[in-house]
Amino acid sequence: MNDAAATAPRKAALAFIFITVLIDVLSFGIIIPVLPHLVEQLAGGGIANAALWVGVFGTLFALIQFVCSPIQGALSDRFGRRPVVLLSNLGVGIDFLFMALVNSLPLLLIGRCISGATAASFTTANAYIADVTPAEKRAASFGMLGAAFGVGFIIGPALGGLLGGIHVRAPFYAAAVLALANFCYGWFILPESLPADRRSARFDWSHANPFGSLVLLRRYRQVFGLAAVVLLSDLAHYVLQSVFVLYADYRYGWGPQKVGYTLALVGLCNAIVQAWLVGKLVPRIGERRTVLAGIVFGGIGFACMALAGNGPVFLIGIPFLALWGLAGPSTQALMSQQVGPREQGRLQGAVSSLASVAGIIGPALFTQVFALFISNHAPIHLPGAPFLLSSFLLIVALLVAMRVTRSGAQEDVANRKPEIVTPGMPLAEVRANDGGHEQR
Incomplete structure (x- = not known):
């Protein structure tokens, strides 16, 4: 009876977090x-000029x-997950409304800065999952968040294109309505997942700055190694965002419609893998084998796309690429199992920072490689070179993952520092928590 009573709130919370990410x-x-079209308008016209500004927007x-x-992440460890998720939803909604109304490029750039500052609910959502989900079920729950991303990636651009045909500002108003509705929904529905006695005693800037937060990763051998896997994987993924449209047009003559259908197929396959296959596979073979x-x-998948001489062969690589989605949730699960409840938010914040590093490096890296290997100065004409580079990055990630997951978990458990025990703290939490170094 107690198990059933505890399961119902957990399922309701997971449903809300799924909807939040979606x-x-x-x-x-x-x-x-x-x-890009709005940027082009505000920049005074010209695709080349707009492309320059879009690059600036993405990097910033x-x-x-x-x-x-x-x-x-650190705020959520100190004050709880609920207020941070709600603040993120509110900030994103207000920002989209702001961008719908501004009439100058500098103001639009300020809007994107606000988006970058507030749109980190995925970080807190991952910490929320770690709070309310048993360790053995986290991979499947993280997979559901990945599925939400896939579904949103299918529907969002299609809906945006439809609304953009009505007016270039219409998608911004729609995005604002969605985010603000999410805030209102969460205000009344979302429970707190981190009890007060499991929160950090204070907000520590040494953990909250992006470089200080990485110190947390260094304290755990397996977590640090898996963070390298996350960084390499995120970097490899940016080939799709950076050069896929250009590559498909250059090599296969695909226009926007075919590109849109292909992206929808990618999102659909990814959603199936993360929502269904992760939960089925991890209990059978474990997180480590699923990651590998x-x-x-x-x-x-990337090698297939790089070497495909025609569009149909390129499409064969999509199911393989979707199966790559097995690795992400399982990696998150392995990392979260090595960190105590007081540090889940900082862990997810550090991981999100790694993704941002990939976002800073990736676009320039892959566009430059693509430009080089289709130019007259190329050592060999190889339009698929960026995809081969992504495949190589994943080979390196595989070698790292094989090494750090072989015995990293046992070493981390042995090296944990003793926790300062508070009255009434469950023994399981004392053993799982590495918070003894914190001031209480």
Whole structure:
């Protein structure tokens, strides 16, 4: 009876977090088709000029996320997950409304900075999952968040293109409505997942700054190694955002419609893998094997895309790339199992900062490689070189993952510092928590 009573609130909380991430991805996906056109208008016209500014917007957004993600994670460890999630939803909604109304490029740039600062609910959502989900079920729950991302990626750009045909500002208004509705829904529905006695005693800037937050990763051998896997994987993924449209047009002559259908297929396959297959596979073969298998499939998918001489062969790589989605949730689960409850938010903030680092490096890296290997100065004409680079990055990630997951968990448990025990603290929490170094 007690188990059933505890399961119902947990399921309700997980459902809300799923909806929160889905709406976040939807709201950002909606503006993907129209933001460059709005930038072009405010920049005075010209595709080349607009492309320059879009690059600036993307890099600045990633930089802001790099700084703010660990701050949100540390705030959630100190004050709880609920207020941080709600603040993120409110800030994103107000920001989209702001961007819908501004009439100058500097103001639009300020809007994107606000988005980068507030749109880190995925960080706190991951910490929330770690709070309310048993360790053995976290991979499946993280997979559900990945599925929310996939569904949002399918629906968002399509809806944005439809609304953008009505007016270039319409998607921004729609995104604002979605985010603010999410805030209102959460205000009345979302429970707190982190009890007061499990929160950090104080907000520590040494943990909240993006570099200080990485110290947490260094304290755990397996977590630090898996963080390298996350960084390499995130970097490899940016080939799709950076050069896929250009590559498909250059090599296969695909226009916007075919590109849109292909992206929808990618999102659909990814959602199926993360929502269904992760939960089925991890209990059978474990997180470690699931991580390794996912990375192998991702490397095969990128290699297939790089070497495909025609569009149908390129499409064969999409299911392999979707199976790469097995690795992400399982990696998150392994990392969260090595960190105590008082540090889950900082862990997810540090991981989000790594993703932001990839966002700063990736676009420039892959566009430059693509430009080089289709130019007259290329050592060999190889349009698929960026995808081969992504495949190589995943090979390196595979080697790192194989090494750190072989015995890292046992070493981390042995090296943990003793926790200061508070009255009434469950013995399981005392053993799982590495918070003894904190001032209480």
